[in-house]
Structures are given as structure tokens and as C-alpha cells.
Amino acid sequence: MRKLATQVPASVSRLLQSSLLQSPPAWYTPVLANPPPVLPPRQTVPRQRKLPGGVSDLPPQHTDRSKEGLTRTHKMKHLRETKPRPQEIVYPEDRVRRQFFKDFPFEALRPTSLVEGQDLRDEGATGREWISLAQRGAYPTVESTIAFALNLHNVHGRTISDAYAIATEEFVQLRSAHEMSTLAAELEARAHGADLKADSFERAFALEGRALDTLGSSSTTTVSTSPSTKYRKPSRWSSTVSPSALSAPGFTGGESYVQKWRLPPPLQVSGEASGDLVSAVTSKPGAIRGAERVEKQQERRVEEMDDLELLDAAIGQSHSGGSR
Numbered sequence: 001m002r003k004l005a006t007q008v009p010a011s012v013s014r015l016l017q018s019s020l021l022q023s024p025p026a027w028y029t030p031v032l033a034n035p036p037p038v039l040p041p042r043q044t045v046p047r048q049r050k051l052p053g054g055v056s057d058l059p060p061q062h063t064d065r066s067k068e069g070l071t072r073t074h075k076m077k078h079l080r081e082t083k084p085r086p087q088e089i090v091y092p093e094d095r096v097r098r099q100f101f102k103d104f105p106f107e108a109l110r111p112t113s114l115v116e117g118q119d120l121r122d123e124g125a126t127g128r129e130w131i132s133l134a135q136r137g138a139y140p141t142v143e144s145t146i147a148f149a150l151n152l153h154n155v156h157g158r159t160i161s162d163a164y165a166i167a168t169e170e171f172v173q174l175r176s177a178h179e180m181s182t183l184a185a186e187l188e189a190r191a192h193g194a195d196l197k198a199d200s201f202e203r204a205f206a207l208e209g210r211a212l213d214t215l216g217s218s219s220t221t222t223v224s225t226s227p228s229t230k231y232r233k234p235s236r237w238s239s240t241v242s243p244s245a246l247s248a249p250g251f252t253g254g255e256s257y258v259q260k261w262r263l264p265p266p267l268q269v270s271g272e273a274s275g276d277l278v279s280a281v282t283s284k285p286g287a288i289r290g291a292e293r294v295e296k297q298q299e300r301r302v303e304e305m306d307d308l309e310l311l312d313a314a315i316g317q318s319h320s321g322g323s324r
Helices: 005-017 028-033 072-079 092-103 105-109 142-154 160-191 200-218 255-259 276-283 285-304 307-323
Strands: none
Touching: 005 028, 092 105, 092 142, 092 160, 142 160
């Protein structure tokens, strides 16, 4: 079991009384004469619980008197020792700085000097004389705004919320005035013929335009798509279309599409014909042409008939067939 430094002499004393240790160790007597100090988290500070007038300065403790001393968990709960934890080091500047960067996140992108020198020294009014943020300059920084808010809170007696609101309002006003004056000065300089250096945004746009120009020259390359070779995905897609993929010129009403689905022409047999069926077909070519002509006429007639005529023709044929 882990022991604290203040509990080690008491543990050794119990071991000597129980005869588990025959002789005390060499450090036992000096430690009894000079006990180890108690850590601050475990120190007990004596304080009076009742102030003059019968009022206690401690927060009220809500305990169930009916269960007190009856359960084992209640006893063990009060015998537990608190773990030694270091106190949190909190500065009021950190709280104001955290809220400031939540409201103005882009201020964290501005470069600041971290060298301990003239840049970090407070210059200007302080204390009671500091009543406006403009006393530190026309271009306030983040640290000067935070210091002004704390000065209003500590010196002028403002609440931290009011002080922060006043400081940020003046910060926005000074920054907007500085931005407008900078734009006016730039326009005036350009009107007088000044050639100013391109800013970071213009340089980024120029680099992007150069990169896009390099892509335009390589996009005109064509990719051969012959059926004999295996298709490969081109490294760069081109905007050109192969002539075979284009449709026939002019509007055909779907005939070019239907022609692709028609049956192929009959096979032409060369040489002498043999057999009864072949001889019958080849011996009477005029009969075949006449039968084909009659079939086409019947098909054309069926196409020209409307629904009622077709129905009447079908019913008439069925009756004639039944009478026979």
C-alpha cells in the first residue's frame, strides 16, 4: 500500500510494537525528531466555524441525518482523503483573450512580434489617465485592447463585461478608420501615377492563371480510339469528338436508327440448283414476285384501314370461316 511521508513513522512504530521489527532503522530517531512537512493540499487550517453573531462562514452542508452513522458507505465516504491536485493558474487576461479571439478569429492570422523588447513594452497612458484606446495609437493591437479592458475593470471600476464591450467597440472603430484611410491613400497614389506592388491576393491570382494556361495547351491532344486496340483511359480528357461518333447530317425521322435493326439480305446461292424445293422456287420466279406483290398490297391495305374497318374485316373473316 502506498504511504505518505507523514505516515511512515507511525507505520514503523506499529511494526515495532508488534515485534515484526526487532530493532528500529537508523533513520527512525531523526525522523521522529524532525517530522516531514505536510503537503499544502493535505494541510488542515484551523478556522472558527461560527462568526460573532452566530453566522457561519462555511457553505451549508445538506446531509441526511437519518442515515448518518448507519451505513458503511456513509462512514467510508467521510474517511476518504482528497487527492492532491495542483491549483489552476488562471489569469484574467486569459479569459478576456479567449473571448476576444472567439469574436475576432481572423486577428490570430496577423503576424506579431514575440521578441521581448520595445514591441512588448506598454507605451502611452496607463492607470486613471487611460480612458480611451486611441491613446495607444491609431492602429490598436490585440494586446493593447485586452490591457485597456482590464484597465477599465481594475482601475475605473467597470464590470468585466462592460469593459470588454467598450474596448472592442473602440477597437472596431479605430480599425475601420485605419482601413478607410489606407484605401483613400492608395486611390490617391494611383491617381497620381504611382505603381504599387501587388499584394498577396493579386500574386495568388497570377500564379493560378499561369497554372491554368499550362493546362490549356495540353488539352488539345487527341486520343486514338481504334477498335483493334484496347481502350485506355487518357491522361487528359480532350474536347474533340471522333467522326465515327457523330450522327448522319440532317433529320431522318429515325430511319437511320431503324435501318440498323433490319434483317440482313437473303443469302445469294451461286451454282446449279438441285432438289425439288429449290427447283420449284427457281423454276417459277414470276409466281414468287406475284406473291410478294400481293403480300405488300395486303400490308399497305392493313396500314390504311382504321380500327373499325380492321375489326369489321376480322369479324367477317371469322364468320365466313365458320359458315364453311
